[in-house]
Amino acid sequence: xxxxxxxxxxxxxxxxxxxxxxxxxxxxxxLAEGMRLPSxxxxxxxxxxxxGTVEVAYAQLASEGYIQxxxxxxxxxxxxxxxxxxxxPGVAPVASWVPWAARPVTAAGxxxxxxxxxxxxxxxxxxxxxxxxxxxxxALSPLSLVNLDPAxxxxxxxxxxxxxxxxxxxxxxxxxxxxxAGFQGALGLVxxxxxxxxxxxxxxxxxxxxxxxxxxxxxxxxVPVPVDGDGLDVAAGSAxxxxxxxxxxxxxxxxxLGMALSLPRRLQLLDWAAAxxxxxxxxxxxxxxxxxxxxLPALKSLDRAGRVLYVGTFSKTLxxxxxxxxxxxxxxxxxxxxxxxxxxxxxxxxxAQATVAAFLAEGHFGRxxxxxxxxxxxxxxxxxxxxxxxxxxxxxxLGAGGMQILLRLDDGADDLAAVAACREAGLAPSPLxxxxxxxxxxxxxxxxxxxxxxxxxxxxxxxxxxxxxxxxRP
Amino acid sequence: xxxxxxxxxxxxxxxxxxxxxxxxxxxxxxLAEGMRLPSxxxxxxxxxxxxGTVEVAYAQLASEGYIQxxxxxxxxxxxxxxxxxxxxPGVAPVASWVPWAARPVTAAGxxxxxxxxxxxxxxxxxxxxxxxxxxxxxALSPLSLVNLDPAxxxxxxxxxxxxxxxxxxxxxxxxxxxxxAGFQGALGLVxxxxxxxxxxxxxxxxxxxxxxxxxxxxxxxxVPVPVDGDGLDVAAGSAxxxxxxxxxxxxxxxxxLGMALSLPRRLQLLDWAAAxxxxxxxxxxxxxxxxxxxxLPALKSLDRAGRVLYVGTFSKTLxxxxxxxxxxxxxxxxxxxxxxxxxxxxxxxxxAQATVAAFLAEGHFGRxxxxxxxxxxxxxxxxxxxxxxxxxxxxxxLGAGGMQILLRLDDGADDLAAVAACREAGLAPSPLxxxxxxxxxxxxxxxxxxxxxxxxxxxxxxxxxxxxxxxxRP
Numbered sequence: 001x002x003x004x005x006x007x008x009x010x011x012x013x014x015x016x017x018x019x020x021x022x023x024x025x026x027x028x029x030x031l032a033e034g035m036r037l038p039s040x041x042x043x044x045x046x047x048x049x050x051x052g053t054v055e056v057a058y059a060q061l062a063s064e065g066y067i068q069x070x071x072x073x074x075x076x077x078x079x080x081x082x083x084x085x086x087x088x089p090g091v092a093p094v095a096s097w098v099p100w101a102a103r104p105v106t107a108a109g110x111x112x113x114x115x116x117x118x119x120x121x122x123x124x125x126x127x128x129x130x131x132x133x134x135x136x137x138x139a140l141s142p143l144s145l146v147n148l149d150p151a152x153x154x155x156x157x158x159x160x161x162x163x164x165x166x167x168x169x170x171x172x173x174x175x176x177x178x179x180x181a182g183f184q185g186a187l188g189l190v191x192x193x194x195x196x197x198x199x200x201x202x203x204x205x206x207x208x209x210x211x212x213x214x215x216x217x218x219x220x221x222x223v224p225v226p227v228d229g230d231g232l233d234v235a236a237g238s239a240x241x242x243x244x245x246x247x248x249x250x251x252x253x254x255x256x257l258g259m260a261l262s263l264p265r266r267l268q269l270l271d272w273a274a275a276x277x278x279x280x281x282x283x284x285x286x287x288x289x290x291x292x293x294x295x296l297p298a299l300k301s302l303d304r305a306g307r308v309l310y311v312g313t314f315s316k317t318l319x320x321x322x323x324x325x326x327x328x329x330x331x332x333x334x335x336x337x338x339x340x341x342x343x344x345x346x347x348x349x350x351x352a353q354a355t356v357a358a359f360l361a362e363g364h365f366g367r368x369x370x371x372x373x374x375x376x377x378x379x380x381x382x383x384x385x386x387x388x389x390x391x392x393x394x395x396x397x398l399g400a401g402g403m404q405i406l407l408r409l410d411d412g413a414d415d416l417a418a419v420a421a422c423r424e425a426g427l428a429p430s431p432l433x434x435x436x437x438x439x440x441x442x443x444x445x446x447x448x449x450x451x452x453x454x455x456x457x458x459x460x461x462x463x464x465x466x467x468x469x470x471x472x473r474p
Numbered sequence: 475x476x477x478x479x480x481x482x483x484x485x486x487x488x489x490x491x492x493x494x495x496x497x498x499x500x501x502x503x504x505l506a507e508g509m510r511l512p513s514x515x516x517x518x519x520x521x522x523x524x525x526g527t528v529e530v531a532y533a534q535l536a537s538e539g540y541i542q543x544x545x546x547x548x549x550x551x552x553x554x555x556x557x558x559x560x561x562x563p564g565v566a567p568v569a570s571w572v573p574w575a576a577r578p579v580t581a582a583g584x585x586x587x588x589x590x591x592x593x594x595x596x597x598x599x600x601x602x603x604x605x606x607x608x609x610x611x612x613a614l615s616p617l618s619l620v621n622l623d624p625a626x627x628x629x630x631x632x633x634x635x636x637x638x639x640x641x642x643x644x645x646x647x648x649x650x651x652x653x654x655a656g657f658q659g660a661l662g663l664v665x666x667x668x669x670x671x672x673x674x675x676x677x678x679x680x681x682x683x684x685x686x687x688x689x690x691x692x693x694x695x696x697v698p699v700p701v702d703g704d705g706l707d708v709a710a711g712s713a714x715x716x717x718x719x720x721x722x723x724x725x726x727x728x729x730x731l732g733m734a735l736s737l738p739r740r741l742q743l744l745d746w747a748a749a750x751x752x753x754x755x756x757x758x759x760x761x762x763x764x765x766x767x768x769x770l771p772a773l774k775s776l777d778r779a780g781r782v783l784y785v786g787t788f789s790k791t792l793x794x795x796x797x798x799x800x801x802x803x804x805x806x807x808x809x810x811x812x813x814x815x816x817x818x819x820x821x822x823x824x825x826a827q828a829t830v831a832a833f834l835a836e837g838h839f840g841r842x843x844x845x846x847x848x849x850x851x852x853x854x855x856x857x858x859x860x861x862x863x864x865x866x867x868x869x870x871x872l873g874a875g876g877m878q879i880l881l882r883l884d885d886g887a888d889d890l891a892a893v894a895a896c897r898e899a900g901l902a903p904s905p906l907x908x909x910x911x912x913x914x915x916x917x918x919x920x921x922x923x924x925x926x927x928x929x930x931x932x933x934x935x936x937x938x939x940x941x942x943x944x945x946x947r948p
Binding site for chain 2: 019051052056058059062126129130136142143146150175176180182184185191192195197213214218319322323324335339340342343346347351352355
């Protein structure tokens, strides 16, 4: 009856596989309300897992309401509740759809086509990177074993400040640059610095899932503010929550819809912040990739009043496992931001910082970004051309930049069902509906083109079209 | 009149040097209330610094009340207030004594003798480490560019779980181990997980400065609980704040006094947590180094009720710039801890994780720790023998383990003045008084022996004794 297969060679940890299999079984009724589950000990022995592994899976299932412990009587399948998951005792809930739990790989061990948030893995200069990393390791001096500044190593902060001046039109002192553990580390630092817990914050609707979920996890009250063709609707935000603590925006390339925040809206947003003592968090996540027209300078470059906290990341330009990003704070917030990162993290490892610093300072970064921009332009065009063979062109939204194409579905369609069907077909698009903090107004699929070689595009899009025609048949 | 020298070769950033020099000058009256400071632009040009550097220093000085901007009239020295520093508008204050701003180096570029928190830099196997790091870099596969689990890479979590079982008597599943950015990253994660803001927390008095400051920065209400010869006085804590959210303790080797938490106290603490829904955060920071008797198992090994969050770090056993540590959470808190680290950091870089994983899995870590234990035993004995030539033996507190010796001063002495005199003499002990969250009950100097070779001990201790006899002369 209780036949759970755990794939030990999979990248997904065993406890998450177990969690998913049991939660799926509860949702689809294979495990019915009131059924008794084996004890953690018995299941562990049956599956050849450590008992702790099963306990972790059970604890998560219990905390999300799938199962219920009844003391000595055992553990039972609970009545499934589709309202938001209750949390562990005494701790607040976190959005439960976490993308990293769902980063599926192909039989060859590569990410499935269309996965979001990844640079072209086949085009990363791994040999060059290894050489620089090895050189940093060999150059290790006794003093370099001791890290002196919680804000990051000086060469990296200088290199980032130079890059921001040249590429993004932002004039900052290296001392204002704080190296973080990627976007998440920067967002975590911002939530502490601005003490968002219990306060309203504006997020773009739709917007970046990890931004929404991160702010919610920090205890902020999420105020979804609609976006239109000019980006965030500042007037709507002012009407909904005039005294919001911050606005999280992606001005150069709205995530996920792709438009830029227009200049009037930029000025309106800056005015709002100055007038209402609000802060603007600029997520400039993929500004490097723009294929049409000239790149816009960062919103931060217009920030006369010192209300913009700028967040950049190397996850999209180098690689996600590097987990390095940075926060540029206005001068009067910088000392406290440095103290906070020194006291409570993130504090990235010095080795990784040194390798990135060398990559930037020696000009490799600029060359790599230019090369990727060309490669992505080709892959984007190839995917768009194939999509146009199966779908109406007004459904295919390219935007002027970014790393994905949006395929709009009918408003009445269910993009989660579409994603599930695609997954069966070995494809991993992301559902547009999950980009909404509130009820989804649009359905669609986000299709990353960064890892799709042009020669693979025809067969891959054919598979996509077939999966969708099955899933969305009325 | 305004003669500020900035040492560009110093490890301390220019803005912090400037900040310190101006704040010192305000405190000692060189810059008197009402004096006008040069504009940031003028001072930057005078000192050959970027204007932003001066602005950052001015902003910090203004936020702490040393100086005051008066619009177009300029910037003026403020009336100095000795009450706690006011914070930047809208953000809470952080303890302002930050140890990393004060990690002085010798002319040879090495840390000054007696500096706390550093392993033996001369004895770290740098060649071996470089080889492993280079090998990890060369082995980079496309998939390893994508990090799959926010809790850390699987080989490292497995290696840590194995190490904890063998060395610390803790049986945990690898899934319960979350890799963090050192102690600070783990503490930051704990403060989010247990939502400490506004809640009372027990800290050891005296205790670990970064623990006190980190919890305070996260908004917790610090309740200093006295320690005696058996460690934390649990009864006193229960009387002061019975419903504290957590107790931060260092059971195997109290920081900074060095005694172990006795077994009756351990059980009492666990009982308190179970009865009052409290949590115990075990900082097991240097349990590897014990020179007398057998090491005690971790408090976590007695944790039947699942109330202990265990924090370990590689900063003391490998090197601080690595910034890697870990949190072991009870199973039912683990899923939320993983979600939080995925959403808000810390998320350490995969490269650094892979190198540590190889270092552990190939047995280097165990050998290195054994070798350091022997080396430290010799250095500790040499320092103690030299100290005994100048100071009464009842002032020299060795403890059974750790990385420093405590030299007690008279209760009426001023250990900050003593530290200042030592710094003049090229020595960097730490003041015991700073380990108190409340008023200091004891004065003393913490003397790390990890970087003091036995042949340097005589001359170094002679310098120490001379500096102290001048500073503490009645």
